[in-house]
Amino acid sequence: MIGAGISGISVANNLSQAGMEVFLVDKNPYPGGQAVFYGCKATDECVRCGVCLVREAVATLKNQSTTQCHFSSRPVGYRAADDAMELDIQTTANPIDWKACVECGRCQEACPEQAIERVPGWKYFVNERCTACGKCVDACPVGAIDLNRSTRTSTLQVDGLVVAAGYEPFNPEINRKWGFGTNPRVVTGSQMENLFFQEKYLPREARSMAFVQCVGSRSVMEGQKHCSRVCCAYALRMAGRLKEEYPDLNIDFYYMDIQRFGKNFDEFWNRIQGKINLIASNPISIKTDEQGLPVVRYESLPELACREQSYDVVVLSNGITPAADSENLADMFSLDLDTAGFIRPTGNGSSATGNRVFTAGACKRPMRIDDCVEDAAAVSRKVMQNLGEKP
Numbered sequence: 001m002i003g004a005g006i007s008g009i010s011v012a013n014n015l016s017q018a019g020m021e022v023f024l025v026d027k028n029p030y031p032g033g034q035a036v037f038y039g040c041k042a043t044d045e046c047v048r049c050g051v052c053l054v055r056e057a058v059a060t061l062k063n064q065s066t067t068q069c070h071f072s073s074r075p076v077g078y079r080a081a082d083d084a085m086e087l088d089i090q091t092t093a094n095p096i097d098w099k100a101c102v103e104c105g106r107c108q109e110a111c112p113e114q115a116i117e118r119v120p121g122w123k124y125f126v127n128e129r130c131t132a133c134g135k136c137v138d139a140c141p142v143g144a145i146d147l148n149r150s151t152r153t154s155t156l157q158v159d160g161l162v163v164a165a166g167y168e169p170f171n172p173e174i175n176r177k178w179g180f181g182t183n184p185r186v187v188t189g190s191q192m193e194n195l196f197f198q199e200k201y202l203p204r205e206a207r208s209m210a211f212v213q214c215v216g217s218r219s220v221m222e223g224q225k226h227c228s229r230v231c232c233a234y235a236l237r238m239a240g241r242l243k244e245e246y247p248d249l250n251i252d253f254y255y256m257d258i259q260r261f262g263k264n265f266d267e268f269w270n271r272i273q274g275k276i277n278l279i280a281s282n283p284i285s286i287k288t289d290e291q292g293l294p295v296v297r298y299e300s301l302p303e304l305a306c307r308e309q310s311y312d313v314v315v316l317s318n319g320i321t322p323a324a325d326s327e328n329l330a331d332m333f334s335l336d337l338d339t340a341g342f343i344r345p346t347g348n349g350s351s352a353t354g355n356r357v358f359t360a361g362a363c364k365r366p367m368r369i370d371d372c373v374e375d376a377a378a379v380s381r382k383v384m385q386n387l388g389e390k391p
């Protein structure tokens with residue numbers, strides 16, 4: 001399994017529960033992928049954002065005895081013969097020995113750089129802020145931390161392979177019109193997840209906020225013609241959650257048209273009416289006024305009039321773009337990319353590696369979390385059928 005986001009973990013858990021031996025490889029030092037740090041958007045009731053599905057999958061993974069996790073690892077070589085496949089992976093040393101770690105958290109308390117983190121339901125890991133000062137080593141009561149471990153390459157012998165390398169959130173810095181990177185009050189949806197849902201931070205004086213939809217989606221200019229399919233729902237849920245936490249916050253929601261993907265979208269859509277201001281529009285640009293506030297310039301629809309409005313915070317609902325490694329992975333495993341750069345679905349004998357290389361989740365196309373879980377179930381069945389195990 002290449003990729004331990006919700007898609008890769010779900011396939012791994014399904015196969016492991018069916019008794020298969022699974023190697024789960026991820027370049028991150030932790031499982032869960034993009035959505036593992038996203039926050040639950042429940043207000044007075046569940047809004048089915050799907051974030052808890054990721055936490056549950058991670059918790060299940062922790063107890064799988066036939067899954068071997070290789071984090072901070074990426075594939076660097078691949079050979080396939082008639083009945084054997086070999087995958088070389090390069091692993092950057094994990095300073096924390098998870099088998100020895102008793103999860104007491106003293107290393108995290110001792111670290112002056114906040115370089116030791118933990119994803120919900122998982123173990124501690126060291127991030128790139130580490131300066132190797134050694135305070136965590138001294139604090140660990142069981143000697144589980146060694147900052148001198150070196151990078152190594154190993155080879156996995158496998159019968160089949162699932163590519164579940166996910167996506168990259170669109171980076172609005174590539175288009176100056178979004179004002180991103182120049183004004184700290186302009187943040188992406190991904191950043192808002194961290195600012196609010198992790199750190200519970202919103203500028204204290206914030207009274208007004210704008211959500212701008214389709215940032216890096218449905219835009220020929222930005223080379224992203226596709227609809228990201230998740231942004232309308234995640235931004236509306238985020239807006240609903242913020243409105244509940246900050247009832248006096250005025251929220252304007254700029255959208256071209258609303259994409260109603262997801263099983264309970266209409267139900268949620270009805271509940272949000274009247275709580276936020278929905279403005280049908282084409283966003284033109286985001287500038288900064290003399291007070292340093294971001295100003296949304298937009299063409300209002302259907303009047304086609306050009307208008308401006310300033311805000312305390314602007315959230316750019318950034319979309320889904322192909323995984324950074326999709327080209328490399330496609331080359332390595334003889335897979336095809338579609339015109340947007342996503343990996344074409346396989347597992348049906350269409351690629352050079354026949355029916356032993358499979359693809360799962362958002363590396364194929366933009367998908368919500370619950371879509372990924374459904375797709376993973378279908379892929380797991382295919383893997384079990386094609387590799388000769390009972391479904």
Ligand SMILES: Cc1cc2nc3c(=O)[nH]c(=O)nc-3n(C[C@H](O)[C@H](O)[C@H](O)COP(=O)(O)OP(=O)(O)OC[C@H]3O[C@@H](n4cnc5c(N)ncnc54)[C@H](O)[C@@H]3O)c2cc1C
Nearest residue numbers: 003005006007026027033034166167190361362367368369
């Ligand atoms: C801002 C934002 C908010 C969102 N909010 C929601 C929401 O509220 N609800 C919802 O349903 N969906 C939401 N989504 C969509 C959600 O993030 C995706 O559905 C989900 O993360 C896709 O899971 P995945 O496992 O397919 O991919 P990912 O989560 O991208 O996981 C892929 C994994 O593969 C690994 N990987 C990639 N390349 C390699 C390589 N070469 N070697 C090893 N490992 C590799 C990555 O490190 C990563 O861990 C949101 C998306 C965005 C952009």
